[in-house]
Amino acid sequence: MSDCISPSDQALAQRLVALTEAGLPLVEDPWAWLAGELGLEVDETLALLQRLQAAGAIRRIAAVPNHYRLGYRHNGMTVWDVDDAEIERLGALIGAQPFVSHCYRRPRREGWSYNLFAMVHGRDAAAIEAYRNQIRALLGKACHGDEMLVSSRILKKTGLRIGALQRSA
Amino acid sequence: MDEFDRALINRLQHGLPLVRQPWEALAEELGSMSETLRARVQALLDDGVLTRFGPMFDIERLGGAFTLAALAVPEARFDEVAAQLAAMPEVAHNYRREHPWNMWFVLGCATPQGIAETVARIEARTGLAVLNLPKEETYHVGLHFPV
Numbered sequence: 159m160s161d162c163i164s165p166s167d168q169a170l171a172q173r174l175v176a177l178t179e180a181g182l183p184l185v186e187d188p189w190a191w192l193a194g195e196l197g198l199e200v201d202e203t204l205a206l207l208q209r210l211q212a213a214g215a216i217r218r219i220a221a222v223p224n225h226y227r228l229g230y231r232h233n234g235m236t237v238w239d240v241d242d243a244e245i246e247r248l249g250a251l252i253g254a255q256p257f258v259s260h261c262y263r264r265p266r267r268e269g270w271s272y273n274l275f276a277m278v279h280g281r282d283a284a285a286i287e288a289y290r291n292q293i294r295a296l297l298g299k300a301c302h303g304d305e306m307l308v309s310s311r312i313l314k315k316t317g318l319r320i321g322a323l324q325r326s327a
Numbered sequence: 328m329d330e331f332d333r334a335l336i337n338r339l340q341h342g343l344p345l346v347r348q349p350w351e352a353l354a355e356e357l358g359s360m361s362e363t364l365r366a367r368v369q370a371l372l373d374d375g376v377l378t379r380f381g382p383m384f385d386i387e388r389l390g391g392a393f394t395l396a397a398l399a400v401p402e403a404r405f406d407e408v409a410a411q412l413a414a415m416p417e418v419a420h421n422y423r424r425e426h427p428w429n430m431w432f433v434l435g436c437a438t439p440q441g442i443a444e445t446v447a448r449i450e451a452r453t454g455l456a457v458l459n460l461p462k463e464e465t466y467h468v469g470l471h472f473p474v
Contacts, residue, residue, distance in 0.1 A: 163388065171389050174382060181372075181381035184365040186350060188343075200347075207382075208345050215388040217468070218342030219349075221368065222379045228336075235424065235431070246464075253467025263464035264395065270428075270458060275395075305426065313409045313421035313430070 163213045170196060170206055171215055182219060230279045234286040234306040236293060237272035244300040245274060251296055252276050257289045271303060283308075328376065331359070335367055339380070385468075392439040394461040396446065397428040398453065405429070408453050417445045428458055 163171070177195050182188050193203040210216040225231075240248055245263055252274065253261035260277040276293060280286040290306050297304075328336075334357060343349045350361040357364065371377040387393055400408045405423075412418045412432055421432035436442045446457045 168389060171384070175384055175386070175389065178381040181379050184369050184380070186361060186365075188349065189347070204345060204347065211345060213388065214385050217383045217385055219345070219382045220342040220380070221336060221339035221371075221377045222383070223336055223340065224375055224378045227376050249464060249466040258467060260468050261466040262462040263466070264460040264462055267458060267460070270460075275460075307424040307426045307428075307431070309422040309424050309431075311423035313423055314413045314418060314432070315420050 163210070163215055167206065167209060167213075167215075170198075171210055174210075225279060229281045231281065232283055232286050232308070233277060233279045234290065234308050236276045236278060236290050236306045237304060238274040238276070238293070238297060238301050239266075239271045239303040240274045240297060241300045241302075242273070248297055248300055249274055252293055255289075255292065255296075257292075272305070328371075331357075332367060332371065332376075335364065336371065336377070339368065339377075386435070390437070392436050392442045394434050394442050394446075394459055396432055396434055396449075396460065397458040398430040398432075398449075398455050399428050399458075400430050400453075400455060408455070411452055412449070415445070415449075417441070 173196060174192070177192065183191055185191050187200075189204050189207070190200050192198075192207075193200045196203060196206075198206070207216065207219070211218070249261060249263055252258060253276070255276075257278050257280070258276045259279055260275070262275045263273055264275055266273050278286050278289040278293075280289060286306070286308075290304075294301065294304065338353070338357060344352050346352050348361075350364060354361040354364050368377065368380055372380060398408065408430065409421065409423075412421050412430070417434050417436050419433040419435050421430065423429060424431050434442055434445050436445055442459075442461075446459055449455075450457055
């Protein structure tokens with residue numbers, strides 16, 4: 159994965175975000191549709207998408223399921239106090255577990271000792287508790303404490319919108 | 328939802344191939360027709376089983392600054408503070424979680440300074456200390472829900 163995105167690709171990517179905010183039209187040739195909107199040739203558009211995906215700016219062009227509708231009604235944010243010397247290795251190991259959707263290192267703060275965050279999803283409360291126990295077993299003695307914060311209410315859910323970000327700048 | 332829908336949902340969570348005729352390629356892989364696939368995806372979107380089909384951006388790579396933050400809100404003020412955050416465009420997601428830090432939200436701004444200013448504004452408006460936990464390392468991102 160390259161970290162390099164040229165300024166012109168950055169500008170095109172921002173237009174892509176705006177164009178596809180509601181999704182990609184389900185047409186036979188979506189790249190031709192995007193090309194028309196961007197004022198590029200189809201091959202240039204496909205190459206742009208390939209570069210952005212290689213650079214990690216586009217993760218994938220994919221379907222996002224409503225996980226509640228698929229039966230995944232439970233999620234837990236598990237947080238762990240992991241030895242700093244071990245966290246790179248263990249963070250990668252926890253992130254590779256199939257039941258972990260997001261895994262990050264975050265700073266400790268006064269009164270907050272947890273530096274590893276792993277989000278788990280399951281079809282019932284017992285499933286996410288079992289996942290938490292699996293993580294605990296994988297971390298072993300490098301972990302000095304943990305909690306699982308279960309969400310009980312969605313208070314606000316909007317995507318991160320570049321338009322909103324620019325307005326707030 | 329039938330077996331074909333399940334196979335389609337599982338496959339489409341991994342992404343459309345970036346080839347010249349992506350739906351043709353997918354139809355060949357799943358033993359179907361391009362038109363049939365697209366009609367099924369539309370039906371799953373209409374039905375609400377899928378919430379979106381399209382490019383998933385790592386918005387941080389396109390500029391901007393983000394953080395995960397939390398507040399410990401007294402129960403009596405919980406709804407009032409939730410409404411204050413809901414009105415702020417910098418607040419993307421906000422969840423109640425069962426913990427002394429009971430309100431967890433993501434902030435997105437154009438610049439790191441914007442994050443600092445927003446945190447300060449939330450503290451001034453609510454009178455509560457913000458636990459600000461920007462990510463230092465990403466080990467994994469990828470929601471995949473097998474059906």
